[in-house]
Structure formats: C-alpha cells, structure tokens
Amino acid sequence: MIQMYHVTKSYPGGVEALVDITLHVPRGEFVFLTGASGAGKTTLLKLLFCAEPPTRGQILLNGRNAARLRRAAIPLLRRQIGMVFQDFRLLPRRSVFENVALALEVMGLPRREIRRRASEALAWVGLEARQAQPAIRTSGGEQQRTAIARALVNEPYLLLADEPTGNLDPDISLEVMELFKRVNARGTTVLVATHNRDLVTRYPFRTVALEKGRLLA
Numbered sequence: 001m002i003q004m005y006h007v008t009k010s011y012p013g014g015v016e017a018l019v020d021i022t023l024h025v026p027r028g029e030f031v032f033l034t035g036a037s038g039a040g041k042t043t044l045l046k047l048l049f050c051a052e053p054p055t056r057g058q059i060l061l062n063g064r065n066a067a068r069l070r071r072a073a074i075p076l077l078r079r080q081i082g083m084v085f086q087d088f089r090l091l092p093r094r095s096v097f098e099n100v101a102l103a104l105e106v107m108g109l110p111r112r113e114i115r116r117r118a119s120e121a122l123a124w125v126g127l128e129a130r131q132a133q134p135a136i137r138t139s140g141g142e143q144q145r146t147a148i149a150r151a152l153v154n155e156p157y158l159l160l161a162d163e164p165t166g167n168l169d170p171d172i173s174l175e176v177m178e179l180f181k182r183v184n185a186r187g188t189t190v191l192v193a194t195h196n197r198d199l200v201t202r203y204p205f206r207t208v209a210l211e212k213g214r215l216l217a
Contacts, residue, residue, distance in 0.1 A: 007057030035210035082151030
C-alpha cells in the first residue's frame with residue numbers, strides 16, 4: 001500500500017524536513033505517526049498526498065510511483081486518497097452537505113449520484129440531521145465529522161489525518177478516533193499523525209515515531 005524508500009525532503013536554506021525515511025504500511029493497517037511539532041509528520045503526509053514531491057527517494061502508493069507521476073495524473077491519484085486536516089478546511093458559508101458534495105462535483109458526477117453518495121457519507125458519520133446547516137454554525141466536532149465525510153465520500157483506499165483531534169476536547173477526540181476505527185474496519189488503510197500520547201496509548205495500533213525528520217521506531 002505505502003512503500004517509502006530512503007525518502008528525504010529538503011527545503012530552501014538547507015532545511016531537511018525528512019531524512020532517509022524507509023517505511024512500509026500494508027493495505028488495511030492502522031498506523032499512528034507520532035512526534036513533537038516540527039518532527040516531520042505533516043511533511044510526510046504531504047508527500048503521501050502528492051502535495052509536494054520528495055527531494056530524494058521513492059514513494060509507491062498502491063503500486064504507483066508517486067515521484068514519477070505526471071502533473072496531470074496527480075489529481076486522479078488524490079481522488080483515491082482521503083485527507084483530514086486539523087483545521088477542517090471547510091467552506092464556512094456553504095452547508096455541511098455542500099462541503100461534502102463538492103468533492104464529487106469536481107469529478108463531474110451526475111447530480112443524483114452526488115446526492116446519494118454525499119448523503120450516505122453524512123449518515124455514516126451521524127450528520128444526516130445537520131446537512132442543511134452552514135458549516136460555520138456547527139460545533140467543532142461536527143465540523144471535523146464533516147471533514148471526515150468529505151474525505152470518505154470518494155471511497156478512498158487510503159485515509160490520511162493530520163492532527164485530527166488537535167482542536168477538539170477529549171470526549172469528541174474519542175468519537176473521531178472511533179470513526180477512524182470503523183473506517184479501518186471497512187478495509188481502508190489509515191495513517192493518523194498525532195502528538196496526543198493518550199490516544200496512542202488507548203488504541204493498540206502500530207506507532208511510527210519521528211524526531212527532527214528521522215524515523216526513530
């Protein structure tokens with residue numbers, strides 16, 4: 001599923017965000033990516049989401065070499081990868097439904113199919129009763145669940161989450177993690193970047209630790 005071989009990511013000024021990362025994540029696994037702020041967690045997720053290319057090394061996603069994809073092929077690959085951000089990145093004035101449906105609209109799907117799939121995704125995260133509300137009028141937990149529904153509406157084989165509970169209280173954080181467990185139980189590979197040690201201790205999933213861009217364990 002995810003195969004990274006000697007991946008390094010450097011930025012101007014000689015800053016190395018990732019250094020010689022080799023990591024394999026089999027299909028269907030749930031993995032925590034841990035480390036302090038600045039350890040390289042977000043950079044690693046950006047590389048997997050093809051938001052940035054590696055400076056050196058190879059990244060294979062579901063058998064495809066992400067480092068060698070043509071620019072035009074990247075959006076097609078991203079449609080198979082769900083991404084959940086800490087700050088939600090919703091369109092605040094649009095409704096919960098519209099935020100989720102947007103991911104399907106850009107694919108040019110028929111309106112009936114968009115409505116069916118968006119409604120199913122919202123029902124799956126427990127937001128069917130809130131779908132007409134503007135995103136700005138929903139709680140933090142509801143906004144995160146909207147973001148999760150948006151990430152799942154394309155039925156991705158891989159779900160990436162960058163500090164998805166960082167702005168949420170402990171009880172809502174556990175609700176979000178239970179959603180991720182359900183996603184994983186359906187066969188989706190899940191990679192969650194977090195510095196929340198309580199969550200990592202509570203859930204018995206494999207943990208990959210980063211420090212100053214290097215893989216520790």
